[in-house]
Amino acid sequence: MVVIHFSRSDLTDTDGFRHNPPLDASHSIEVLPTFKQCLEDHRLCEASQLLIKREDKLFGEITDAEAVKHQEEEVERLASDRRDLEDLIKKILNQSLKTEVNAEALKSAVKAICQEEEQDQRWKQRDGTSPVWRPSEWKKLHDSTLYSLVKERMDNPHNPPADFGEQSSLQVDVCGMGKQLKQDLQWVVDVVKSCYPPEMHICNSYARWYHQFFSARLRQITEFGLENKDCTFLLRWVNEFYPEILQKLGNDIDHEALGKLLPENLLEPLEKQFLHKQQSELTTCIDRMLKETQEKWDKGEVPKKEDDCFVNTMSFDAIQLINGNVTAAGRIVGDQRKAQNLTRPLINLLERFKTFQDDIMEPSKLKGKSNRKPDSKPDSKPFIKANLGCVKQFREFLDKKSDLFPEDVRESCLSILNDMKKSAHMYLLSPMHEALKPEYGKLGTSDWLNKPTPFDNLLSSIEQKIGELQGSIESCHQELIGQLHQEVTIEYVRRLLKGEVKLKNKEQEEKAYKTVTDNAEFLHKFFSEQGSKEDWLKDVLNKIAEVLKLQDLPNIQMEVSLLAADCPDLSEKHVSALLKLRTNLTKANRKAVKETLSDTLREINTPSAKQPFFSEIKL
Numbered sequence: 001m002v003v004i005h006f007s008r009s010d011l012t013d014t015d016g017f018r019h020n021p022p023l024d025a026s027h028s029i030e031v032l033p034t035f036k037q038c039l040e041d042h043r044l045c046e047a048s049q050l051l052i053k054r055e056d057k058l059f060g061e062i063t064d065a066e067a068v069k070h071q072e073e074e075v076e077r078l079a080s081d082r083r084d085l086e087d088l089i090k091k092i093l094n095q096s097l098k099t100e101v102n103a104e105a106l107k108s109a110v111k112a113i114c115q116e117e118e119q120d121q122r123w124k125q126r127d128g129t130s131p132v133w134r135p136s137e138w139k140k141l142h143d144s145t146l147y148s149l150v151k152e153r154m155d156n157p158h159n160p161p162a163d164f165g166e167q168s169s170l171q172v173d174v175c176g177m178g179k180q181l182k183q184d185l186q187w188v189v190d191v192v193k194s195c196y197p198p199e200m201h202i203c204n205s206y207a208r209w210y211h212q213f214f215s216a217r218l219r220q221i222t223e224f225g226l227e228n229k230d231c232t233f234l235l236r237w238v239n240e241f242y243p244e245i246l247q248k249l250g251n252d253i254d255h256e257a258l259g260k261l262l263p264e265n266l267l268e269p270l271e272k273q274f275l276h277k278q279q280s281e282l283t284t285c286i287d288r289m290l291k292e293t294q295e296k297w298d299k300g301e302v303p304k305k306e307d308d309c310f311v312n313t314m315s316f317d318a319i320q321l322i323n324g325n326v327t328a329a330g331r332i333v334g335d336q337r338k339a340q341n342l343t344r345p346l347i348n349l350l351e352r353f354k355t356f357q358d359d360i361m362e363p364s365k366l367k368g369k370s371n372r373k374p375d376s377k378p379d380s381k382p383f384i385k386a387n388l389g390c391v392k393q394f395r396e397f398l399d400k401k402s403d404l405f406p407e408d409v410r411e412s413c414l415s416i417l418n419d420m421k422k423s424a425h426m427y428l429l430s431p432m433h434e435a436l437k438p439e440y441g442k443l444g445t446s447d448w449l450n451k452p453t454p455f456d457n458l459l460s461s462i463e464q465k466i467g468e469l470q471g472s473i474e475s476c477h478q479e480l481i482g483q484l485h486q487e488v489t490i491e492y493v494r495r496l497l498k499g500e501v502k503l504k505n506k507e508q509e510e511k512a513y514k515t516v517t518d519n520a521e522f523l524h525k526f527f528s529e530q531g532s533k534e535d536w537l538k539d540v541l542n543k544i545a546e547v548l549k550l551q552d553l554p555n556i557q558m559e560v561s562l563l564a565a566d567c568p569d570l571s572e573k574h575v576s577a578l579l580k581l582r583t584n585l586t587k588a589n590r591k592a593v594k595e596t597l598s599d600t601l602r603e604i605n606t607p608s609a610k611q612p613f614f615s616e617i618k619l
């Protein structure tokens with residue numbers, strides 16, 4: 001069957017009468033729409049095809065000036081039709097972002113634009129006279145039309161807030177543009193994208209136009225200087241809100257290609273203004289917390305208790321404040337490293353906290369510094385026990401949230417806090433050691449070696465006094481007990497190395513071994529029950545006991561090497577003092593053992609990696 005195509009003009013003679021062409025069973029008629037009907041039906045792709053056919057036919061016949069003159073009327077009609085098509089395409093493009101947009105018409109308009117671009121390319125490759133409208137560059141027309149549409153919508157955002165409330169006019173303006181941008185780009189992704197071929201990357205085009213306009217407006221805003229509130233607001237839009245909008249649009253938009261809304265030279269002064277304000281506020285707040293703690297001391301207030309433990313909430317409040325401010329500032333300026341500098345004043349504040357702690361541990365220093373009455377004698381221990389909790393919380397915060405601090409600030413703060421912990425332990429434990437001095441004096445004597453009484457008395461005295469150390473939070477109390485455990489063990493070894501005991505035979509060496517290992521077991525059990533976690537101290541004493549008992553030189557050398565591995569601060573003086581307890585060792589034996597020590601320490605070469613022990617024993 002043959003299909004014969006007619007346009008409606010083919011069915012009308014020049015005399016105006018319609019004629020029906022003859023039909024038979026092998027023929028059918030399909031009437032094609034005219035150009036005007038295509039426009040009326042918004043079939044713009046077909047309208048463009050009709051014009052291109054007319055253009056090819058018309059200009060294929062024009063070969064010289066006479067032909068141009070002869071076809072001038074037809075050329076003008078074609079140019080007029082092209083203008084009508086162009087106007088309608090622009091009209092439809094301008095409806096792209098409206099909910100009532102005709103998606104099929106937009107799709108057809110885009111195809112027409114693509115056809116025009118292809119026709120432009122064909123004319124570039126042809127010889128002969130081209131139409132005056134070639135190249136038509138309708139892709140540029142498309143882009144300029146949509147850019148103007150974007151500008152109009154960003155200049156006049158829909159649904160601006162009726163009530164500004166506490167927002168400044170700048171904030172209202174930026175919010176309006178931001179809301180319009182968000183709604184329109186979402187519409188482009190959900191609806192407009194389907195009307196375009198993928199290679200046109202329409203989502204990225206719209207994103208680029210909105211980005212350019214939004215960026216230009218923000219640049220204008222920053223030229224006049226901003227109040228702190230507006231400065232913060234603008235930074236949040238640049239570094240937080242705007243990137244979130246783009247991310248929620250998914251992979252249809254190349255976020256990286258757009259870059260930031262403001263260049264670095266405009267962002268930098270805004271960031272400095274914001275960070276300076278935040279640092280000032282943070283410093284003021286933490287300073288106030290420290291002053292409140294000092295005022296409580298001046299008034300004679302005892303720190304409050306929670307679960308029978310003295311507490312100072314300063315660290316908790318300060319940590320919440322620092323964590324919140326620095327984390328938020330990192331988002332607002334778009335760079336966590338820049339926000340880290342907010343914490344620099346913390347060094348000075350902790351130094352002042354340390355000075356305050358030092359002062360209350362020595363009330364005589366408070367003369368002229370405190371409002372307390374001269375005759376008052378406050379008990380500093382509750383404050384020191386409460387401060388231990390503060391110090392621990394700060395230390396844990398610096399360790400767990402190291403990303404919030406520049407490394408030099410973190411290290412300086414940890415150093416101050418470690419000093420505070422050490423001095424607090426010394427203050428709380430000094431009375432204990434003072435009371436234990438008579439018992440310490442009996443260690444390393446013949447009575448200690450031959451009778452259990454001296455060591456039993458030592459444990460009994462510790463048990464009587466250890467209750468005075470209660471009052472700090474559990475983890476801090478465990479550390480304090482662990483420190484006491486270590487200091488008692490250090491004192492035990494000091495007295496042993498400097499004692500009067502001399503082991504003259506194997507029997508005495510066996511006895512010394514048993515005494516030291518028994519004492520090690522009792523110390524370990526007692527302090528573990530009190531909360532100490534310093535299990536390694538028992539091993540130190542057991543290795544010392546082995547050195548006192550072993551008979552073969554290689555075994556003694558091995559044990560000293562193991563002891564040095566556990567305690568890299570073991571020195572030749574300490575080993576000499578330990579070996580001198582045994583009178584049956586020759587000078588050559590002692591020399592060989594000390595050479596083994598030197599070899600071991602050279603291999604380890606990391607004395608700072610272990611806890612100090614022998615370095616605390618001065619001989």
